[in-house]
Amino acid sequence: MSCSKPYRVGQWLPSDKKVLDKWLANLIKDVEVKSKDKLELLMSGHPPAEDEAKAMGELRSTATLSVTNLHLHKPVEDLMNAILTDPEINMFFHQMFWQQYSLPNTSGVKIPSWQLMIVIIDHIMTTAPEYNKTGLVGFPINVILNWPMATTAGFAAFLNDKVNRLFKNILNYWGIFLSSPDSCYVLSKDPRNGWFGEDAMLAMPNFEKEFKCNPKAEHYGFKSWDDFFTREYRPRIRLVESPDDDYIVANACESAPFKIATGVKQRDFFWIKKQRYSLDFMLNMDGLAKQFYGGTVYQAFLSATSYHRWHSPVSGTIYKTELVDGSYYSQTHNIQDDPAAPNESQGYLAQVAARGIIYIQADNPDIGMMCFVSIGMSEVSSNEITVRENDKVKKGDQLGMFHFGGSTHCLIFRPEVKIEFDTRGQTPGLHDLHNIPVKAKIATVFPARK
Structure with missing residues (x-):
């Protein structure tokens, strides 16, 4: 079988690791400020993340942790409860965050604990990807999980049916937001991060001529982020080559x-x-x-x-x-x-x-x-x-x-x-x-x- 080297993802994630690190560091800082109370409550009953790797079997019980005051989005709360109550998932998520520090080439910003992961994912549920010609575009949760998923425990966790059902529910929930008018805030002409700003239009030349849209309408007439991303070409754009030649x-x-x-x-x-x-x-x-x-x-x-x-x-x-x-x-x-x-x-x-x-x-x-x-x-x-x-x-x-x-x-x-x-x-x-x-x-x- 003939094979070739992989092609690097186009514009979904930056190829420059420094850009990823900067984006993630800013996200962590933002969430730690905006969700300080949630983090403090969620971390109660747990040793600090840096101590966990030294105390593999010595975690204090979390059975009495109250989750009713966290006000998390429902599918994110379900993931948290699964980590707390399902022994297999609990093991996966503790181990993957420990093991990420033992990976080769581990320099860079990491999410230190599953608790912070939960709060950050919850934060993302009401955000839409902004355009940035050098930074992250479309895979925020992937960056959060980037190091943990590369571990032995992460490899097992993300092939686990129960874990995948939980993340499917999270992504479907996020999809509801991305299909709603509330996600249109990124469909703006902001020169730095708007999808109709100067930088974005350079990446999508001839947008108005090629795609069905109304440049005079708010958000170019798109009703949501997903409406924008599933946009259609105008008639006679991208005609079929050799339509009658079945070869x-x-x-x-x-x-x-x-x-x-x-x-x-x-x-x-x-x-x-x-x-x-x-x-x-x-x-x-x-x-x-x-x-x-x-x-x-x-x-x-x-x-x-x-x-x-x-x-x-x-x-x-x-x-x-x-x-x-x-x-x-x-x-x-x-x-x-x-x-x-x-x-x-x-x-x-x-x-x-x-x-x-x-x-x-x-x-x-x-x-x-x-x-x-x-x-x-x-x-x-x-x-x-x-x-x-x-x-x-x-x-x-x-x-x-x-x-x-x-x-x-x-x-x-x-x-x-x-x-x-x-x-x-x-x-x-x-x-x-x-x-x-x-x-x-x-x-x-x-x-x-x-």
Whole structure:
């Protein structure tokens, strides 16, 4: 199987570790001031964080801790109660915050305790990501958990079903805020952090001409942060390339190439540093995966300023769809020097993250059954499929969308398909790659020899 080095996340998180550290330090300082009473109450009955690593088995009982006075958002309170009352989750969260100090290359700002984590996550529930050309854009909770998730305990915790259900509820709750008018405060012309400010418009040139919006209306006519992020192109923008040629495969997302792999196996060691694809796990152990054993996977990544809807790469019939609840904060365990975990775990996440799976029976028999997989990363984990089984789709028709941002996606082809990808001269895996337009040609399929 051919593999390439991972492509660094585009604009979701800064590549400069100093920027992450500064952002997190400011967030901690802000929360410690605004939520001082909550922190003091939550820390009561616990030894200081710096003493915990020295007293692994000597924690005082927290059974009598009152949580009714914290006034946390309900799903965050549920996570706190699980940490306090579930022995497995309690162990995970204590150990991951201890173990983060034993990781290699541990210089930088860290959240010192799970208690502070709880209060910070609670704070984030009523904030929307601001635009910043050098700083954090879309993954605030990921930065909070960045070091703990890289530990042995973190690796176990964020593959745990109970933990993932708790974080799913938190993210869904945050999603309600991001879908409300209250989240529009970041859709401003503030020159530093507004999504319609000067810096943001430089990152999204021709925004008014390309996207459906009303520049004269408040917030450009968008009703919420999510409304802005699921925005649509205007008519005749991003037309389908070669719409009537079934041997031309269209790009399903506005995205940059991450990896092309051939001869992909039924099962492989997807968690190792090279992050090989494992088809059974990618496709959630569906019997249809057998058709793709030994086939080809193309993976590409969406940036924070990208268009976030998915479109059919081929003309055909929707054969089956599936939404998979996966992990939300799991990263490849042996990559512990990644300043923002999703950067170098994208291949791994194709097997374990929340995802949408759409099987398409292509009209072209030389393609046959193929598969589109949307993969949510961290906060960006809401996949909405907008087609149903037996729907007829033309190349370029909408299949669904990511909410609250964008992520990564895969196209999977059977081993019989002779396909050649066109990455516009780019080498998948390198940094500073540019997006290939959605609906543009991404590959050519060649007729099978008779």
